Amino acid sequence: MGWLVALVVWTAAGARIGRVAARQPTPLRVAMVVAVSSAAGASTLAIADVAARLDTLAPTAGLSEILVELAWTLFAAASAVGAVSVWPILPRTALRAVAVVVYTVAIVLGIGLAGGYPVPALVFVVIALTAVVVTGVRHVAWTPLGRGISLIVVGSAIVLVAAAVGLVREVSGETWTVGSTPAYLVAAVVVSVGTVWVLVETWLRARQDLRRMSAVHSVLVSRFPEVVEGDGKGSTTVLRASDAVAHVMDALYLQSGAGMLDTNEQELPDSAADRARILARWIDDPVGSDVLDTEWIAPPPGVSPRRWVLDLAGAYDDFLETNSAPAKADTLESAAE
Structure with a gap:
């Protein structure tokens, strides 16, 4: 199951990377690539065979757990950048600076994860994904884009709840690892589908339109x-x-x-x-x-x-x-x- 989830999420990541390569990169497009690629990396690192091989490199440090936590922290950071990019109060000129700050904070917190301090990273994930969910709910609509956003909101909400539960357990003295529950895998699939929903739906609708127009188009073009x-x-x-x-x-x-x-x-x-x-x-x-x-x-x-x-x-x-x-x-x- 883990390999299948990783395949689905990496396929979505590849589609988003191709989209950025074909068009001018923007903070929002780059953020979507980073977010879905981070979810894909976390899904791959969560596979038992992959984790076991990584842990042989640093058995005492728990390398696979640290990388999974870092991947989900980057996912939260990129998702927050994507949410902030649609805020009307933020000038376009300041968006790149905000993105740099958010990514930098995520990397610093990742270093803290390696040092055994998961609480700051969990707090960051909760705050970042709260902004994503609140912003996304305002843009949910019964349109191709709105349906894609709704899936991203649902996936982000799953990660948000899981991170909040982990934060409570860490504060209460229990050991908790970000990305350690199946909910994260479900969230990775839902978010990846949401990021490519518009691309897939518009392609399917175009195929359907071509089929429906085939007869009238053929007679008129021949004429x-x-x-x-x-x-x-x-x-x-x-x-x-x-x-x-x-x-x-x-x-x-x-x-x-x-x-x-x-x-x-x-x-x-x-x-x-x-x-x-x-x-x-x-x-x-x-x-x-x-x-x-x-x-x-x-x-x-x-x-x-x-x-x-x-x-x-x-x-x-x-x-x-x-x-x-x-x-x-x-x-x-x-x-x-």
């Missing part, structure tokens, strides 16, 4: 190939889905004559679904249908182009399915005869 620039093979899935939306909207604009054709000035239906059904018939047979003005193509008020194109794609698929049914029936009757 108006000039709306496509390049082959798109070197692009990401998310960008291809965004380009597909633009292709459909541009092709519909061209099919309407770019607003230069005489129309019958039909009134727009009150229902967006009714308009989508009429447009689906027009997309399939522009010659046999009435000429529609560009007003018909524009997304309804409050509807994004992506959502509108997906609605049109669904209406077009329904149109094709409905109109192919009689043809299938005729084919079956002919075969029977």
Whole structure:
């Protein structure tokens, strides 16, 4: 189980590192890399085989325990930097200085862990993760980013509770090691999933969008190939889905004559679904249908182009399915005869 947890968390850490490498590093992005990498390191060091090998290097000092405690302290520090970076009262120019101070404190406390003083590190973890949880709760929402933040908040809260329990036990005279309970492994997985949630969800939604738009996109692009620039093979899935939306909207604009054709000035239906059904018939047979003005193509008020194109794609698929049914029936009757 320990190896599987380490694999999951290191995979998330690799994704975050790749994100920073592909974009300009910022204190928030670097903090996410440090946080998830620290959780991955702590999860790996908590594996019994790894800990046993490390302890052979320094059997009296408990090297594996010290490194695990240091990793979770760095996790708390990086998480706190990420939380502070979204505070509106903190100037952007001061953020890097704050990050340096927080990381420095975490390293100094790590040295204290090696000297057998875990209480200051536990106090730091509790304070840092309290700031993370309080800040994160304010940004939880039913959006891809909000869902990712909620997972980070949950994982951080687990570490916070475990560290608070450890602090109480240390103060009462009991020996306690940060990262010594299964709760830390659960927290590592939850936080790692939260850090890559937006990346994974946007990729999955883009794949779904491409599949849903495939029929209407194919017919319109074949009819108006000039709306496509390049082959798109070197692009990401998310960008291809965004380009597909633009292709459909541009092709519909061209099919309407770019607003230069005489129309019958039909009134727009009150229902967006009714308009989508009429447009689906027009997309399939522009010659046999009435000429529609560009007003018909524009997304309804409050509807994004992506959502509108997906609605049109669904209406077009329904149109094709409905109109192919009689043809299938005729084919079956002919075969029977």
